Amino acid sequence: MELLENIREALRSIRSNWLRTILTGMIIAIGITSLVGMLTAIDAMKAQIVESFSGLGANNFDVRTKNTSGGRVTQDGVKEKTFPPVDFREALAFKEAYGSRGQSTVFTRVSGSAEVKRGSVITDPNVRITGVDEDYLLIKGLDINQGRNFSNVEVQYGNNVCIIGSELVETLFGENEKAVADYISFAGNRYTIVGVLEEQGAVGNDSGADRTILIPVENASRLDQTGGFRYTITLSSADPAKLDYEMGQATGLMRKVRQDRVGEEDSFEVIKSNTVGESLEEVAGYLRIGGFGIGFITLLGASVGLMNIMLVSVTERTREIGVRKALGATPKRIRQQFLIEAIVICVLGGLFGVMLGLGIGNIVASLVGPGGFLVPWLWVIMAFIVCIVVGLVSGVIPAIKASKLDPIEALRYE
Incomplete structure (x- = not known):
């Protein structure tokens, strides 16, 4: 009171x-x-x-070959265990198994220093070539400025088609020339341009996103003469709160595809693609x-x-x-x-x-x-x-x- x-x-x-x-x-x-x-x-x-x-990969995660250093020796004097890279067959098998749960894309790096020709014009040997499927642009948040994306048929049969970055258009084509439906050559093959990516801009001194060429992943697998290509699967989680759960489900599916035995460590790695968010x-x-x-x-x-x-x-x-x-x-x-x-x-x-x-x-x-x-x-x-x-x-x-x-x-x- x-x-x-x-x-x-x-x-x-x-x-x-x-x-x-x-x-x-x-x-x-x-x-x-x-x-x-x-x-x-x-x-x-x-x-x-x-x-x-969120549309630029903040809610994505990757399933990829386990990073190794070529069998380096650890502090205990024991050589680090190495694992075979995730190959094309395993990547496709995983994508098919995960298809009922959500979206995913399979891609591989073909080259980071390729020369591209169009007629008598040749670029510097600094062009990135990546093999992708039809879902790559959507999951990676890339947009088409001219032309179109790959069709299912082109990806399935590995046609000689490509999507190029904006910087390559400026290098290989004149001011009034259209790139779409024209031809360029690299890796000993001629490819038809079906699309041009929107300009991504530079991060620091790196403008590689505008200096890249995308080809169907099936086509890229044929360029792998030594079997050394490493394939990565990027998966998109619709609900960021369930990202860890989806990563656990993906780990189980990939262990089944890779036939990892019970009790053994994973022969691959699952990496969260949230560095932007962090x-x-x-x-x-x-x-x-x-x-x-x-x-x-x-x-x-x-x-x-x-x-x-x-x-x-x-x-x-x-x-x-x-x-x-x-x-x-x-x-x-x-x-x-x-x-x-x-x-x-x-x-x-x-x-x-x-x-x-x-x-x-x-x-x-x-x-x-x-x-x-x-x-x-x-x-x-x-x-x-x-x-x-x-x-x-x-x-x-x-x-x-x-x-x-x-x-x-x-x-x-x-």
């Missing part, structure tokens, strides 16, 4: 000084707005970027730390301002405190009244700051790209906890000062 009475008294004091309460609350609201606004914007932008990257999360973490630091400094300034206003309030209400003490109020009740008053002001200011911060954060995030309205409940709850802590810290010194006033001297105060 004593606590409820102090709360009612604090609210009566707040109602009697609306202007002071609003100005004090605005100090806290600005600090909370900066804190919640920045953290909301960071989380909203991260969610939008992750959604954009890098993004790391950057977002640093941004959150920076945002929280800036918001904390703002709130620190707000708490100093609130403490100053509460000290002024104690001075203004010296006679009131003297009357309350003369009527029997204990120092404890006086302290509680001023602490509760400071906390209530902080919570009211925090409520306004949270609403303003959510709005500003989502508006800033919408400038990055369209997305839904995000409410980061963790930061909202943390903001209210911070408000209570700021109220306690800011109100404790004024509350102690008020509780120590001498009632006789307080009643004399003008």
Whole structure:
């Protein structure tokens, strides 16, 4: 009952000084707005970027030949076990077995330093040739700028057709020449161009994505004279939350295809293709730390301002405190009244700051790209906890000062 009475008294004091309460609350609201606004914007932008990257392999994983170093010797003096590469037959058998569960694509690297000819024009020996199937473009997030994708028949029979990158079009064709339906030669064979990839741009000094040629994977297997091609299967998970489960299912299927015995280690590896998501999360973490630091400094300034206003309030209400003490109020009740008053002001200011911060954060995030309205409940709850802590810290010194006033001297105060 004593606590409820102090709360009612604090609210009566707040109602009697609306202007002071609003100005004090605005100090806290600005600090909370900066804190919640920045953290909301960071989380909203991260969610939008992750959604954009989901089609670029962020939710994919690879089943591929186990990485080895040619039988290197380990620290214990035991030679590392090597495994045969995943061959074309095994890759196709796995894709067929996994077909009932989801999408997958089989591909292999044919060459990373091929020369391409068209008439008398020859490229530098830096063209990448990759054998792919009809699902490769979809799973890898690549788009066709001109022409079309491979058909099922072309992939099945390994026709001499290809899809080339934008840089090769600029190198091999004139300004007014069309690449689609024309011919180029490499690896001793002539291929018909059926499509041109959209420009991917350069990552650092690497523009290999625009300097690549895609051919049917069946056709690529015929170019493997030594049986050294390593085939990779990329699988796409529709639900990122079930990615680990799908990786486990893929491991079981591939062990069956490779006929790995029970108790033996896997003769292949399953690798998660989420380096983009991990890098993004790391950057977002640093941004959150920076945002929280800036918001904390703002709130620190707000708490100093609130403490100053509460000290002024104690001075203004010296006679009131003297009357309350003369009527029997204990120092404890006086302290509680001023602490509760400071906390209530902080919570009211925090409520306004949270609403303003959510709005500003989502508006800033919408400038990055369209997305839904995000409410980061963790930061909202943390903001209210911070408000209570700021109220306690800011109100404790004024509350102690008020509780120590001498009632006789307080009643004399003008």
